[in-house]
Amino acid sequence: MASIKMDNLGKVYTGNVRAVSDVNIDIADGEMIVLVGPSGCGKSTLLRMVAGLETITEGTLKIGDQVVNQLEPAERDIAMVFQNYALYPHMTVFNNLAYGLKNRGFRKDEIDRRVRDAAAMLEIKQFLDRKPRQLSGGQRQRVAMGRALVREPKAFLFDEPLSNLDAKLRVQMRVEIRQLQKRLGTTSLYVTHDQLEALTMADRLVVLNAGQIEQIGTPMEVYLRPATTFVAGFIGSPAMNMLPADYLGKLVSSDALTHLPAGADLIGLRPEDLSLDPAGDDDISLGGQLVLLEPAGAESHLHLSFDGVKDTIIARLPHVPDVQEGRQLTFSIKRDKLHPFNKATGKRVA
Ligand SMILES: Nc1ncnc2c1ncn2[C@@H]1O[C@H](COP(=O)(O)OP(=O)(O)OP(=O)(O)O)[C@@H](O)[C@H]1O
Numbered sequence: 001m002a003s004i005k006m007d008n009l010g011k012v013y014t015g016n017v018r019a020v021s022d023v024n025i026d027i028a029d030g031e032m033i034v035l036v037g038p039s040g041c042g043k044s045t046l047l048r049m050v051a052g053l054e055t056i057t058e059g060t061l062k063i064g065d066q067v068v069n070q071l072e073p074a075e076r077d078i079a080m081v082f083q084n085y086a087l088y089p090h091m092t093v094f095n096n097l098a099y100g101l102k103n104r105g106f107r108k109d110e111i112d113r114r115v116r117d118a119a120a121m122l123e124i125k126q127f128l129d130r131k132p133r134q135l136s137g138g139q140r141q142r143v144a145m146g147r148a149l150v151r152e153p154k155a156f157l158f159d160e161p162l163s164n165l166d167a168k169l170r171v172q173m174r175v176e177i178r179q180l181q182k183r184l185g186t187t188s189l190y191v192t193h194d195q196l197e198a199l200t201m202a203d204r205l206v207v208l209n210a211g212q213i214e215q216i217g218t219p220m221e222v223y224l225r226p227a228t229t230f231v232a233g234f235i236g237s238p239a240m241n242m243l244p245a246d247y248l249g250k251l252v253s254s255d256a257l258t259h260l261p262a263g264a265d266l267i268g269l270r271p272e273d274l275s276l277d278p279a280g281d282d283d284i285s286l287g288g289q290l291v292l293l294e295p296a297g298a299e300s301h302l303h304l305s306f307d308g309v310k311d312t313i314i315a316r317l318p319h320v321p322d323v324q325e326g327r328q329l330t331f332s333i334k335r336d337k338l339h340p341f342n343k344a345t346g347k348r349v350a
Helices: 043-051 093-103 108-121 137-149 167-184 195-201 219-224 229-234 245-251
Strands: 004-013 017-027 032-036 058-063 078-081 155-159 188-192 204-209 212-217 241-244 266-269 283-296 299-305 313-317 328-334 339-341
Touching: 004 043, 017 043, 017 212, 032 043, 032 167, 032 195, 043 078, 043 155, 043 188, 078 137, 093 108, 093 137, 108 137, 137 167, 167 195, 188 195, 195 219, 204 219, 204 229, 212 219, 212 229, 229 241, 229 266, 229 339, 241 245, 241 313, 245 266, 245 283, 299 328
Parallel strands: 032 188, 032 204, 078 155, 155 188
Antiparallel strands: 004 017, 004 058, 204 212, 241 266, 266 339, 283 299, 283 328, 299 313
16 A cells, blocks of 8 residues: 655635645555545545545645646546445446456456455455345445455545445444454545544544644544644534633632633533532532433433523533432533633634
8 A cells, every 4th residue: 555645735626616725634554544524624625636536726645655646546546435335236246346457458367366365355255256235234345345455556535435324334334444444454535524433433533624624633632632622512422512711710619720721711621521420629510500411321411501601511421310400410520621722713722
């Protein structure tokens, strides 16, 4: 496989529509990078620029040591895996795998070797004579990857491959793709709007907003230290609560927030960091009224209101507490779990 290097990549569509700005990403050989962001943030545009399906209007794209800005998709040696597997229903698995190679004029013995090698790697050798409909969803996904693999590409691109699947199959496929990717060491760029998919699959994830990178990091780096209020709101579920610092200061004892850095006028609290345990020395406590209790089996979401704040705050507990709606509850949170931001810049304050 190969590395991929994006230097100041940008895209302006005809009609002066800017879709991507100043994107710098280095994907190491064998690394899985997940691009995540809301609808319209430019994920597909960026992926298609790497694939060669959209022109690059700014910056440089390298695959391995080669600048590929001007190369046709077929010359870039990159495989794309789509949503619906795009398998040919009337062909056997063998022929599905062989099809692209036949079209490119490979010799029969070379096709045979590549198909059998890929089938062995993907553990689908026993299915080579079956039609796609005789396979489970997971096996079909493997055939789809196999079809890309036989081309021996330099990298894999995934464009929301799981978005059409029901919740259970989605989880199964997520695991399947990630295991394959790790085992085969494929350099991969994976696009999704699903933050859970991004967190679970990525070596590193790239959060994109309005065509620009908000943050790049390992899933835990991004979760534990979101660089901007956008990332804080996008990664994590339920989303991080945000309170103005001066208001939070009124809810808690006056010296509880003195350790916060200068300029931190907006404070983020993750729902899962709020606890009903009594506050210890390093904790702060805040009381609110329980307006709604949502039990969700193994966990529960508690919606709390505070005098003078229009938004409710959500706490996520790893159990369903035996409390009545309408009651006053006191929550504690560790001081080092407060996320300080500056409202005007939207950035984390160090
Ligand atoms: N061919 C085009 N011409 C002009 N503008 C376009 C074109 N394709 C996309 N755009 C615009 O570029 C921006 C980014 O679109 P893109 O499809 O890359 O977003 P996305 O993050 O993949 O969204 P989604 O998750 O909804 O697919 C959007 O504002 C979109 O309207």
